[in-house]
Amino acid sequence: MTFTTNNTFYEKLEFLQETSPSIQNNFSTSSFIDITYSEISYVPSTFADYVEYQYAFYFGKDGTSGNNTINIIAKLLYSDDGGSSWTDWGENTQVFIGSTTSNTRSRGLCIIKFFLETSASGSRSAWLGNRKLKLWGKKQSGDVRLHQLMEFRGDSGNVSSNNFYYPSVQCKSIKV
Amino acid sequence: MYIPRKNKIKKNIVVQSSSETSQLISSTVVDISGTEISYTPEANSSKVVYEFKIQFHNDPDQHNNLFYELQKDSGSGYSPLGKGYLVNMVYQFVYGQNVIEGYFILDSWSGSNDLKLTGRTYDNQREITLHEDEAGNHFDPIIKVYSLM
Numbered sequence: 001m002t003f004t005t006n007n008t009f010y011e012k013l014e015f016l017q018e019t020s021p022s023i024q025n026n027f028s029t030s031s032f033i034d035i036t037y038s039e040i041s042y043v044p045s046t047f048a049d050y051v052e053y054q055y056a057f058y059f060g061k062d063g064t065s066g067n068n069t070i071n072i073i074a075k076l077l078y079s080d081d082g083g084s085s086w087t088d089w090g091e092n093t094q095v096f097i098g099s100t101t102s103n104t105r106s107r108g109l110c111i112i113k114f115f116l117e118t119s120a121s122g123s124r125s126a127w128l129g130n131r132k133l134k135l136w137g138k139k140q141s142g143d144v145r146l147h148q149l150m151e152f153r154g155d156s157g158n159v160s161s162n163n164f165y166y167p168s169v170q171c172k173s174i175k176v
Numbered sequence: 177m178y179i180p181r182k183n184k185i186k187k188n189i190v191v192q193s194s195s196e197t198s199q200l201i202s203s204t205v206v207d208i209s210g211t212e213i214s215y216t217p218e219a220n221s222s223k224v225v226y227e228f229k230i231q232f233h234n235d236p237d238q239h240n241n242l243f244y245e246l247q248k249d250s251g252s253g254y255s256p257l258g259k260g261y262l263v264n265m266v267y268q269f270v271y272g273q274n275v276i277e278g279y280f281i282l283d284s285w286s287g288s289n290d291l292k293l294t295g296r297t298y299d300n301q302r303e304i305t306l307h308e309d310e311a312g313n314h315f316d317p318i319i320k321v322y323s324l325m
Contacts, residue, residue, distance in 0.1 A: 011185075011186070013184040013185065013186065013324070014184065015184070017281055019260065056278065056279065058263065060264065060266070061266075099270070101269070101270070103268055103269040104267065104268060104269060104270050105266050105267075105268040105269070106266060106267060106270075107264055107265060107266040108263065108264075108265035108266065108276070109263055109265070109276070109277070109278035111277060111278065149262060149263065149264045150264070151243075151264055152243050152245070152262045152264055153243045153296060153298065154205055154243045154244070154245050154256065154262065154294065154295070154296055155205055155245065155247065155256040155294060156245055156256040156257075156258045156259075156261075156262055159262075162259075163259055163262055164259065164260060165260065165262075165263060166260045166281070168281065
């Protein structure tokens with residue numbers, strides 16, 4: 001079956017895509033760092049109860065002979081001062097991807113999606129103006145490389161390097 | 177190059193879920209069944225997004241290594257889109273079952289073009305079965321294509 005439709009509401013979609021990404025493999029087990037290409041600025045639509053934040057990226061092994069334990073912990077931060085200072089968003093905005101098992105060797109596309117309230121909560125003010133969002137990441141063990149496929153075989157040829165999935169980040173407004 | 181697209185609206189959203197039988201993928205490139213779609217972008221759109229969701233399970237092998245890519249037919253036959261439209265998915269030693277989910281973003285075009293996913297495994301010791309889980313629960317692939325204005 002095939003459905004065809006057009007939106008009847010304005011979800012104010014905004015997104016960024018990086019078409020010349022660089023490898024990111026500098027994660028540590030002790031402290032979080034920025035996950036590249038995950039940052040976006042967004043002003044919700046006036047009707048919005050929630051904002052959906054979504055980040056799509058490729059993750060895998062760090063090199064062909066690298067560690068076979070592959071995982072990453074990602075959490076969301078926000079800034080209301082243009083990026084000068086950042087604060088954890090808090091509950092429901094941290095995910096674990098991959099495995100701590102040594103031989104899983106997991107690789108593939110991953111989509112991280114968070115639903116964020118626009119109303120005030122705790123120390124976080126209501127989301128009325130421009131707010132920046134980004135992901136921080138660290139690894140629990142092993143090694144991980146983002147954005148670059150180490151290998152591909154198919155109609156595009158058999159290639160061992162210089163192949164990337166283009167990461168993208170997007171936000172849209174949601175009315176309950 | 178970072179490409180910002182602000183205040184965009186999705187138009188001409190097409191969702192397809194065709195009934196497919198389970199499909200064994202081996203080391204020869206084949207079309208991934210249920211992923212082919214003809215699409216005419218909305219006039220004056222800037223980009224087209226191709227989303228996919230496909231169930232798999234590891235059998236008949238313990239390890240899986242699936243290479244898949246997006247191909248496009250603009251009127252003279254299918255061609256792989258190459259860099260940026262390739263994925264290497266790996267599960268090993270875990271008898272993996274999961275849903276492959278993702279999307280590719282293309283420059284828009286005029287008229288009707290066809291899109292599909294093709295795939296192969298690393299070798300015949302890492303074959304994979306699509307469109308069902310190990311218990312035989314069926315899950316037809318879902319393809320969603322839309323234009324960004």
